[in-house]
Amino acid sequence: MLRVSASPHIRDKVTTRSVMLYVIIALVPVIIASTFIFGWRALLLFGISAASASFFEAIARVVMKRKQTVGDLSAVVTGLLLAASLPVDCPIWILLIGNFVAIVVIKQMFGGLGDNFANPAVTARIVLSVSFTAQISTFSVLGKHIGEAATDLVSSATPLGIVKQGQTSLPSTLDLFLGRHAGCIGETSVIALLIGGVFLLATGIIDIWAPISFIGTTALFMLATGQDVLVHLLSGALILAAFFMVTDYVTTPTTIPGKIIFGVGAGLLTGLLRVYSSMPEGVSFAILLMNILTPHIERWTTPLTVGGVKHAKS
Amino acid sequence: MKMKWLGLSRAIHPADKKGTAGLAIKPLTGFSRVTIPLDMQIGPGCEAIVAKGDHVDIGDPLGKPLGAWCVPVHASVSGEVESVKKEILSDGTHTQYVTIISDGKDTVSELVKKPVVTDRESFLEAVRASGLVGLGGAAFPTHIKLNPPPDKKVDTLIVNAAECEPYITTDNRIILENADDCIAGALATAHWCGIETVVIGIEDNKKEAAAALKEAAKRAKSEGRGTVEVKVLPTSYPTGAEKVLIQLINGRIVPEGGLPADVGVIVQNVTTLWFIAKYLETGMPLVKKWITLDGGAVKTPGNFEVPIGGTIEEVIEKAGGLKAEAKKIIMGGPMMGVAVDDITRPILKHNNAILVFTEEEATLPEESACIQCGRCFRACPMKLMPAALDKAARANNADELEERHVLNCIECGSCTYVCPAKRYLVQNIRNGKALVRAARAAAREKGGQS
Structure with a gap:
């Protein structure tokens, strides 16, 4: 019996799973750096988060009687990104609630991968930060650094928290770049995030438009409002978001002008929230708001087909 | 690479697999019979002018063209007409097939002579x-x-x-x-x-x-x-x-x-x-075709000259046979070729390849949800949005398809090729095109009545 199907009869090797695997690989430097900066508990949080996200994904698909999709590894990515945006002091039960919200509420209840209008990790982080403000606003960091004797975690202020309170006792630029300061476990090490980002760019998993316009707009905003540009670029969720969140396939536009609009919009909102709101950080809200605008941005920026004639407005 | 990460590249680069590029075209002869469809073109085909028992030589016309678009079809071997039958073509339409049993002499028709071209x-x-x-x-x-x-x-x-x-x-x-x-x-x-x-x-x-x-x-x-x-x-x-x-x-x-x-x-x-x-x-009309025979199941891939109407089966046999079971046979290339249902289908005028795929090559991955990665959009040479067209086609939304210029799709298949979710994009878009054509026809009819 010969098999008959419509052309094309060959497919590229890239699969959803391989794309997700590349993103996970890109997060490895971040996970390693955060283990050095925050200790073994950081690694534990990443592990529990990825595992619980996968567990909720598998259970949700079973309960909803839909095809099992846990193998596509997208839940692992969500779990890692959620853990990355929480402090090392975050209680495990809060982390589990966060993953439940991300996977079950934000992702699966809207139809699963591809149909979620908002970024699950970003939205879950927002839900946690409004619901458990007290529990997850303690930021600790290892008191001493790599190569020195074993140490305990000590509570400390984040650079953006210091900026918000108008203090000036900020970590050195080198410490900001390496990530040796208090903050969310996957956000502090700019160098590790850049390694992951360059890997994703080089392998063609993401392109440069959204990260560059997001970072660029934030920098310009800080410059225009007289803020310390370097501190704002090297602190908070900005770099993590630039490579792993404003580049999320599902919740950001696919056109190049769309990606630029998304990046500029998220950058502007981040600037506004960081400088003028009562919160030190605004990246999550900025991204969520832009996620909601994404279908519209996509419509506005749909190019005219080659040789196409615009339809008359009816 | 640079173009890739900037997201600017439009074309795709499937592995070219042109292992036969160095192999000279080898004529395959001695076909026992040929089965020649009288419709091998866009537009209407011919009507048979030969009947069972007639003798034909190479280059003798087998059909009378129907209409100005139609080109004649000629005998590709000399011998006796065994049958003239109406049968289904690989694209699902019907046409007459003329089967000729070769006399092995390959006599050329007297009608074959150098054309006089003056203007x-x-x-x-x-x-x-x-x-x-x-x-x-x-x-x-x-x-x-x-x-x-x-x-x-x-x-x-x-x-x-x-x-x-x-x-x-x-x-x-x-x-x-x-x-x-x-x-x-x-x-x-x-x-x-x-x-x-x-x-x-x-x-x-x-x-x-x-x-x-x-x-x-x-x-x-x-x-x-x-x-x-x-x-x-x-x-x-x-x-x-x-x-x-x-x-x-x-x-x-x-x-x-x-x-x-x-x-x-x-x-x-x-x-x-x-x-x-x-x-x-x-003055020798188009009675032979030059094809690449390749694919994992073929023992000795190569380029061959074959009589039009020779069966795929006989072509494969004369070219050296198969080394694995044929699971899929494609007429043409893997991107736009047509998968045939039967190994006894004849070689057509416009065939330029016969690909015989093994189990592994013939197995296509299962479809999963669109992750909106934009690869199909970046691959589309016509700057269409295949994922959106696919969605509209699955929803039978002719208005949306029309608004998104679905008829400008050239069906190259690049979108389906690159899709990491392995979605049947161009396949659904083809349905979408048919939907829009039907909607237009219906609108014309309605307009005509009122």
């Missing part, structure tokens, strides 16, 4: 009489393509030697083995059709063929036969798609719903033009 009309008539259709795979009648409406002024003949489909290497072989005739055919066509400029587009994975064409063009120029420019293009898919090729060659953009003639261009496949040169010399 444009006699040239076009000769092209039609040769039974020629676009040999690149589309089977568009060549005499129609060379004769655009009088209000379209054509100034450029583009010779399509891109051969961008993986596996296929027959154009490459035809060029390497007959470069002078390829140039001669292009120049003769341009001359009789009153076209000033001739440009050949060829991909840079065929360096030898490109060099051969350049040499032949130089000879033609020095002998005062005319000027042909050879343009070497980067290898990518779908360079050989008419609208894409025109853009790459002279930057002109064929309007949506329009034809190359709208921008002053006619595109012809290189083998088609080579055949015109041969026909003007010998």
Whole structure:
């Protein structure tokens, strides 16, 4: 019996799973750096988060009687990104609630991968930060650094928290770049995030438009409002978001002008929230708001087909 | 790489698998019988003028053309007509099949004689009489393509030697083995059709063929036969798609719903033009075809000359047989070719490859949810949004499809190829095109009634 199907009869090797695997690989430097900066508990949080996200994904698909999709590894990515945006002091039960919200509420209840209008990790982080403000606003960091004797975690202020309170006792630029300061476990090490980002760019998993316009707009905003540009670029969720969140396939536009609009919009909102709101950080809200605008941005920026004639407005 | 991460690259690069590029075209002879469909072209086919028991020689017409678009179909072996039957074609339509049992003598018909060409009309008539259709795979009648409406002024003949489909290497072989005739055919066509400029587009994975064409063009120029420019293009898919090729060659953009003639261009496949040169010399109509036989199940892949109407089964057998069970047989390339249901299907005029796939090659991955990565959009040479078209087509939303210009899709399959979720994008978009055509027809009918 010969098999008959419509052309094309060959497919590229890239699969959803391989794309997700590349993103996970890109997060490895971040996970390693955060283990050095925050200790073994950081690694534990990443592990529990990825595992619980996968567990909720598998259970949700079973309960909803839909095809099992846990193998596509997208839940692992969500779990890692959620853990990355929480402090090392975050209680495990809060982390589990966060993953439940991300996977079950934000992702699966809207139809699963591809149909979620908002970024699950970003939205879950927002839900946690409004619901458990007290529990997850303690930021600790290892008191001493790599190569020195074993140490305990000590509570400390984040650079953006210091900026918000108008203090000036900020970590050195080198410490900001390496990530040796208090903050969310996957956000502090700019160098590790850049390694992951360059890997994703080089392998063609993401392109440069959204990260560059997001970072660029934030920098310009800080410059225009007289803020310390370097501190704002090297602190908070900005770099993590630039490579792993404003580049999320599902919740950001696919056109190049769309990606630029998304990046500029998220950058502007981040600037506004960081400088003028009562919160030190605004990246999550900025991204969520832009996620909601994404279908519209996509419509506005749909190019005219080659040789196409615009339809008359009816 | 740079283009890739900037997200600017449009074309895709499937592994080209052109392992047969170095293998000369080998004639396969001694076919016991041929089964020739009388419809092997776009437009209506022929009506049989032979009956059971008739004797035919090579080059004898088997059918009477129905309408101005139709080209004649000729006997490809000498022998006795065994049957004339109506049967289903691989595209689902019906046509008459003439089966001829070969007498093994390969006698050439007396009707085969060098055509007399004195002007444009006699040239076009000769092209039609040769039974020629676009040999690149589309089977568009060549005499129609060379004769655009009088209000379209054509100034450029583009010779399509891109051969961008993986596996296929027959154009490459035809060029390497007959470069002078390829140039001669292009120049003769341009001359009789009153076209000033001739440009050949060829991909840079065929360096030898490109060099051969350049040499032949130089000879033609020095002998005062005319000027042909050879343009070497980067290898990518779908360079050989008419609208894409025109853009790459002279930057002109064929309007949506329009034809190359709208921008002053006619595109012809290189083998088609080579055949015109041969026909003007010998008068032997299109009774043989040059194909690449390849795929994991084929024992000895290669390029072969086969009689039109010879069965795939006999071609495979004469070419050395199979080394694995055939699970899928494709007529044409893997990107746009047609999967056939039966190994006894005949070779058609516009077949340029037979690919025999193994179990592994024939197994396609399962579809999963769209992750909106935008790869299909970036791959689309027409700047359409395949994922959105696919969604609209699955929802039977003709308005949305129309608004998104679905009819401008050239069905190259790049979107389906790149999709990481393995979605059947172009397949659903084809349905979407049919939906829009039906909706337009319904609207016209309604408009006519009121």
